[in-house]
Amino acid sequence: MDLNTITAIHPARHRDDLAALGAATAPLAGGSWLFSEPQNHLTSLVDLMAFRWPSLTVLDADAEVPADAGALEVASTCTLAELAAMPDEHGWPAHPLFRQCCTALLGSFKVWNVATVGGNICAALPAGPMTSLFSGLDAEALIWRADGSDERTPVAQFVTGDGATVLREGDVLRSLIVPRTSLEAQTAYRKIALSPLGRSGAVIIGRLDRDGSFTLTVSGATLHPEQLRYDSVPSAEVLTHDVEAIETWFTDPHGAADWRRAVSALLAVEILEELR
Template sequence: MDLTTITAIVPARTRADLAALGAGSAPLAGGSWLFSEPQNHLTSLVDLMALGWPSLVVSGEGLEVAATCTFAELAALPDDQGWPAHPVLYQCCTALLGSFKVWNVATVGGNICASLPAGPMTSLFSSLDATALVWRADGGDERVPVAEFVTGNGSNVLRPGDVLRSVQVPQSSLTGRTAYRKIALSPLGRSGAVIVGLLRADGSFMLTVSGATVKPEQLRFDRLPGAGELAAAVEAVTTWFTDPHGAADWRRAVSTALALEIRDELAAPPGEAPPSHYTTDRYVSEEAAR
């Protein structure tokens, strides 16, 4: 939609240009959310795309993803590094049920900075233990785990004038095996829960619960836990919430069930197909959810 209060769009070509951010100004990347509703408090936008950040950089340390990287670019990253975790990149992108037009403009950074519980990029990079690089308004740099970047429903660690520069996924996560589950109350509805398991090469296991909680919850174990231990850990989470996309008790129940599926899938030998009913994405009607 048109933002009728905007009087200027400032292209940021260097970090110094970000000084234009402040009261009445907001960063612009893809704009898929920014232009979706009125922003009457804004009078200017600072265009981050003019900075020309490389979208995806592969190195010996892992994968750096620029905040301005689009969903389409991330989903199309070639599987040429032999990373067992590679499939989860595309899987989490599909949790944003947008058209190809949305995928071509929606950005990783914009999705994380929106800090919605169902933000698929928050789910993805939390589940891979990624670290966010924040450019602070005072010129300093700060690295924050993505799981801690989001502090609540629509809130995060950014202060006025700050910018999310990139997220760094460590090699130790990319070389681990992943299992992904998403559930929603309607075929095209927002996620009710997104659960991802990561079994690292050293045998340690991490389960990330998101979508069902106001912020990502990471459950860590030094080895693959037993079913009872894992279920108890999931049920002990306290940040479940209720909204039109699911009740808190339903979210807790389905997250526990999906976590156990993930455990069973990762307990099987690599390459063994999971049972056919272990679908990665599923839809449950509201009647069934009751």
């Protein structure tokens, strides 16, 4: 769709260029959502792709934050196509999960080649597969605040509701940082939709860390990611009870709340058995 109210596009090559962001000026990355519907309140865009951030970076021992050594930093401007094609060079057990979650966005190859990881998360749609992926891996979102400060927050807390995030006007999502412990964990993935090519009704991710702890992330079926954490692998009965006790199920054309609760509990037990 043409955005006929846009009169200027400003390339962002330095962080100072982000000062142009405001109520009438939005950040532009892939634009797959931005150009999908009218944006009559906008008069200009700031092109984040001009930063030319490396899409995928494995942080070394000299990382700015020592705990990040061995972590994977994914730029917010990384496309789904780049993420799905990430080579398995490090032997991470969690590697298959990246492509699995990308396939939950049933777009054409054209969409995959322009849609960005950050754009999908910032859109804050309950069915956003990048929110599911990075929440399930306990990744942190690096936020460039408008006041010049940096802030890191768990991706599972970055999305606060349908279409809502912790971002304020002028803020930009810089990257996602996946800890080494999550990359080295065993993972299992389930997705269900009402039709073969429909939007996700539920996306469930299980993660079994090397220390024996178990994390289940429920998304797509809830208004924001919900996580259940256990020091060891729980029983099917306990996990089912805890999934059914989640309170943020919702109803829309892609599924009723009670259906979402029921199928999420079933898929959670499948994941439990797979990882056990």
